Amino acid sequence: LPTVAIVGRPNVGKSTLFNRIIKERLAIVEDRPGVTRDRNYAPAEWLGHKFHIIDTGGITWEDGKIEEEIRAQAEIAIEEADVIVFLTNVVTGVTDLDEKIAQLLYKADKPVLLAVNKADNPEQRSNIYDFYSLGMGEPIPVSSSHGTGIGDLLDTIVDNFPADSDTKDDDTISFSVIGRPNVGKSSIVNKLLGEERVIVANMEGTTRDAIDTPFVAADGTKYRLIDTAGIRRRGKVYEKTEKYSVMRALSAIERSDVVLLVLDASTGIREQDKHVAGYAHDAGRGIIIVVNKWDLPEKNSNSAKDFEKVIRSEFQYLDYAPIIFVSAETGQRLNQIPELVKKVYANQNQRIQSSVLNEMLLEASKLVPTPMIKGKRLRVYYMTQVKSNPPTFVVFVNEPELMHFSYQRFLINQLRDNFDFMGTPIKIVARKRK
Numbered sequence: 001l002p003t004v005a006i007v008g009r010p011n012v013g014k015s016t017l018f019n020r021i022i023k024e025r026l027a028i029v030e031d032r033p034g035v036t037r038d039r040n041y042a043p044a045e046w047l048g049h050k051f052h053i054i055d056t057g058g059i060t061w062e063d064g065k066i067e068e069e070i071r072a073q074a075e076i077a078i079e080e081a082d083v084i085v086f087l088t089n090v091v092t093g094v095t096d097l098d099e100k101i102a103q104l105l106y107k108a109d110k111p112v113l114l115a116v117n118k119a120d121n122p123e124q125r126s127n128i129y130d131f132y133s134l135g136m137g138e139p140i141p142v143s144s145s146h147g148t149g150i151g152d153l154l155d156t157i158v159d160n161f162p163a164d165s166d167t168k169d170d171d172t173i174s175f176s177v178i179g180r181p182n183v184g185k186s187s188i189v190n191k192l193l194g195e196e197r198v199i200v201a202n203m204e205g206t207t208r209d210a211i212d213t214p215f216v217a218a219d220g221t222k223y224r225l226i227d228t229a230g231i232r233r234r235g236k237v238y239e240k241t242e243k244y245s246v247m248r249a250l251s252a253i254e255r256s257d258v259v260l261l262v263l264d265a266s267t268g269i270r271e272q273d274k275h276v277a278g279y280a281h282d283a284g285r286g287i288i289i290v291v292n293k294w295d296l297p298e299k300n301s302n303s304a305k306d307f308e309k310v311i312r313s314e315f316q317y318l319d320y321a322p323i324i325f326v327s328a329e330t331g332q333r334l335n336q337i338p339e340l341v342k343k344v345y346a347n348q349n350q351r352i353q354s355s356v357l358n359e360m361l362l363e364a365s366k367l368v369p370t371p372m373i374k375g376k377r378l379r380v381y382y383m384t385q386v387k388s389n390p391p392t393f394v395v396f397v398n399e400p401e402l403m404h405f406s407y408q409r410f411l412i413n414q415l416r417d418n419f420d421f422m423g424t425p426i427k428i429v430a431r432k433r434k
């Protein structure tokens, strides 16, 4: 979905505008300076266009200087938004800080809309022309507290969305069931859907296409199950089908939010399982490892633990993926799959507030010193989440080259320790503080 960011110096009315747009009072509105607010992020909708809106105000960190704050706001907006709303205030007129923000936003290669707040009456509206001096095009008068002009602003925002950003319907969780032939993918799909929709064959190399099935769980959650033909073994006879089915599997992974990687408890882990797992991991999707045919092996109280150990050592890069032991034959634990998919989906779509992230960063800096390369030490200024699904964080630092992968790994582990990111990969990008 497209993202809209509101940027502006303190007390121009960013939170009030934010609240107007989301029509909920999520942000704390305080009409006095120096109040700590948090960056807010919320879904919004205008004339059928869904989008996300961010109030970039209120990122606080150590020195807490206003110049630093607006710089961070601008950087985040430039990084994250499809459309930036630069909010000013007609009562105070154009200030030095407004000009500084304008300077920062000139760098953005995305639409910046200049909105002038507190244009509550005709006299004030006639003063908005002063704001042309910011070089941001035509000023749009609004009154966040009265609600006037908001519709026109939203029309302009929506007009500036990128052309292809409106397509995905957001409340359906897409997941696919992948794995090498015969691990039991079709059987799992059949049981999950509770009907014999997909043909189960006890024969390797049976060609099936990807079949998408939407269904609604008892709790009302909407899912789309993307079935695949499986990723087939290379061989002369199936060369063509192999390529085709790998392609189909890749496209299924691409279209999925969450991927179920099915392993076969009766055969153990094979080379081909690792190829399949690699595809899913590289795509940055949520992953759940499903050990199927759990009815077959002779078991004692340690069997699951032992199998888990093998999985963890064979798929080290999937350390974030939960493991579930099921049987498509007996139905054991299959009913837990939709819940687990939903949980992973929630984890990969969560947004962590910047203030919370920066508290974490501060604590982390006490645990481990930042890396030093050739006498130069990495300085980490602040961290912000720029994307979800998969959760992606930008850390602003003095020199990105000093961000050693071990420190990146450490930060990822800190994120995992502090928040629930089970099932989802996490990305961290180091950016030079401008």
Ligand code: GDP
Pocket: 179, 180, 181, 182, 183, 184, 185, 186, 187, 188, 200, 201, 202, 230, 292, 293, 294, 295, 296, 326, 327, 328, 329, 330
């Ligand atoms: P796919 O190629 O991954 O779609 O695998 P299928 O769903 O076609 O299953 C392959 C074979 O394994 C079939 O004979 C299934 O009946 C059998 N099978 C699937 N799941 C289980 C299970 O949990 N337990 C047992 N015992 N057999 C299973």
